[in-house]
Structures are given as C-alpha cells and as structure tokens.
Amino acid sequence: MKVDRGLLVESLFPPLFFLLVVWPLVALVLDVRPSGIIKAIGDPYFWSAVVNSVLCAAAAALMGVAMAIGFGYYHLFKRRSPLYRVADFLNDLPIALPHTVAGLALLLAFGRKYFWWLGENGLAFTLVAVVLAMFFVSYPLAARTVQAAVEELGTDLVDVARTLGDEPGEAYLRVVVPAIKEGLLGGALLSFSRSLSEFAAVIMFGGNVPGKTQVLASYVFARVEAGDFDVAVAASVFCMILAVSVIALVRSLSGEFTRAAETGGDTVRVSG
C-alpha cells in the first residue's frame, strides 16, 4: 500500500509542534497570577535585573558587531589566513560547548588568577563580567550574520573601490561596511536577543548578586529557588514579551532587507 508521505508529515508535525513548542509557552502564560505581577513590579531587584539585562545585552551586542566587522574583513581579504580559519571554526563552538563551561573558562581567564590586580576577584562578579559572558555566547551570531552579508554583497564593489585608489582596509570601511548596514543591524539584534537569554555563562562568571549582577534569567532562577513561584512566572512572561518583541523586530527588518534586495536597493527605480 502506498503511503502518502505528505499526509504523514502533516499529521505528525502540527501536534508535536503544539505540544513541544507552543504548549510550554501557553502553560507559562496560563500560570500568571495578579499577585505575582504586583510583587514583581514592586520588587526593586526585578527592575535592576531588567536594567542589567538590557544594558549588558546592548553592550555585548555592540561589542559583538564591532568584532564581527573585523571578522568580515578577514572573511573578505584574508580567508586563507590561519587566524581566519580558527575564528571561523570557533564561531560554531558556543553551539556545542555547554555555557557553564564557557562561564568557567571566562572565570579562569579573567578572574583573580590572572586579573588579581583589578580587585579581589579580578573581573568576576561584576557587570563587566556579565557583558563579557553575554558577548562570548552571542558574538558568533553577529559574526555569522556579517559573514553572510559580506558574502552576499560579492566582490565587485570592493574591486571597483580598489581600482579607484582604496587599499583593502579603506575599501572595506568606506564601501562594504556602509553597504551591509542592514546586516550589521540584524547581527546586533540577534546578538542582543541571544545575550538577553543567557543564563549559565552569566551566572558562572558574573554571579547572581541581586541588585548588582543579577539579570532577568538569573532573577527567575533565584525566585524559583526561593519558592517564590508567582513572581518567577510573572518575570518569565515579561522575558517572553521582551524576546518576542526583539524577534519581531528582527523579522520585520529582515523582511525589509529582502524587499530592498528584490528591488535592487532601498527604493524603486525611477529615473531614465
């Protein structure tokens, strides 16, 4: 008997998708209690966690894009260099590496062992540590986005700029970087959203000090640990709304990019 494979997929994917992806989010929202919302809103540590999350994620995203611009240069001009090959390989590492391990590595690299001269714990358990932990896990996303944008741009613009007198670095900064600004923005937003969600690396290296280095992810963890479940759920839904907003922004921007690419630029052709 011939099996309709399309029907098989259609009968398996929707229920599994709703059960394993949608249902946990719905369950979270269903569990929100007004008392939890009120307690969270009145908790100064919740607000400091929000501020820490947003500011540290923004700083990590800016660092990520700056580094990604450097990586893009190597992708364009020095693809055969050992440094590029190592950097390209390591961009995939945070996908496979447990983030607790990343946090421990950061703790050893920037903690009291090598950075004792900066204070009792080096950089550990400070907001700088939170930013570095977020950067470590989110930079590869910015790098991959910029790499794709540079690849899609092709080499003609750079070739022309060089025949007009630019050295590679000038051509990259004057022509390529402005031409991939949408890619840079996309990389920054992806990096920002990944940073917002980071928990393990942040807690290992930055700690979980309420009002000091605590971020939203670690705030939720601390509330659950303390048995303050209503507040944890309310804070979690706040995180979800924040995440959905950022993803919606990324998606709408990528839609704009696609439309711009399809029309050959940012507006339609009108002259001549």
Add this chain to the structure above:
Amino acid sequence: MPLKLEGIRFAYPGREVLKGVETEVDDGEIRVVFGPNGSGKSTLLKIVAGLLTPHDGRVVVGDRDVTHLPPERRNVGYVPQDPSLFPHLTVEENIRYSERHGRGGEELFERLVDMLDLEDHLDLKPSELSGGYATRVALARALFSEPEVVLLDEPLSDVDLAAKAEIVPEMREVLKDFGAPTLYVTHDPWEAERMGDTFEVMVNGRTVRVSDVEEALEVLRTGGAEVARG
C-alpha cells in the same frame, strides 16, 4: 600609454583559462573582446586591473611593468558587468570617489557630467537610477580617476535595446575623447560593431585578432579553436 599583455597565463583550480594571451592596445583605441561564456574574458580584465595575479606573463602600461602592483597603484578604470555603484553614496559622490586619492578635478568632473548627460541625476542614489544611467555613472566614476587604461566588462548587459542605442554612441565619444587604451568585453555584435575600433576573439585560452565583427562571429562559429592553436 599603450597597454601590452605578454604571455598571460592563468588557471583556476583544475582549469587553465588563459594560455599565453598576447595583445597590444594603443592610446585611444577601443578593442572589443568577444568570446563564449567562461572563455576567460572577465578573468583577463581582472588581471589587467590587478584583481587577479597571472601565473605567468606580464602586464605593461606604457613602459611600466604593473604585473605585481595592487589595483590601487595601477591607475586602471574598471567597470564590471554590474555597474557596482556604491549604494550609500549619491551619483556625484560616486563619480568623485577617487578625489580623496588626488585624482580627477573640477574640469574633468564637469566634462564627464556634461558628456554623459548626468546633470539632473547628481543628487540621486544609485537605487533611483535606470540601468542605462547606472552604467553612465559607473563609466564617469572610472574615467574621473584619470586611468591610464580603461576596462569595461559587458557594461551594457543589463541595459535594454532602446537605452543601448542612445548610450553606445555617447560612451564611444567619451572614451575616444578620453584617449586611454580601452578593453571592451561584450557578447552583443550590434554593440561591438558600434563601439569597437579593433576586435579580438578569445578562444582556447588565447586571443585572436580579427578585422571585424563578422569575422569574429565566424571564428567563434567555426574554426575558433583551430585559429587559436595557430
């Protein structure tokens, strides 16, 4: 200053594209290069521009061997198939791009804008231009840098026939007025006939001089490989 190519050889991994190209283009001469897809025409232009390094042979401009100079030190005007205008700059900024490297000048700018009819387009962004005007800007930008050699790689491939009929005589006039040796790659016999002074066909990794477009097509159709093997 004439352009001389001596024994240019180049291979991509696993495929030799240029097998000893020899040619010479005089000042003010527009040399049209014909050839099937993948025959190495664009590769040849990139070698002259310094964007690729030949495995063997020399590129000589006047009496200067530029084979191992980077593109920014060659003084070559290059228009690729896609006009490749810088999307974040206006038409005027595109044309004046090489000004910061001490090239061009007000008089040349005015002359190019006038000859290529760009006066009303100077404040536009590339995305607001038609294919024909984008090509005019790309040519103006290349010539503004006062190149010693001009390289045009199928510059009108995206331009419709009506615009082509208008732009080809203008481009020819500008290039003749400019007076540098020009290599012009195209597939289009109509365009080649109206643009070129001399003609060359690329077959079997070498170039073959022909007297006109008809002969070029004949070489391509029948005995190209045999002629090239000579």
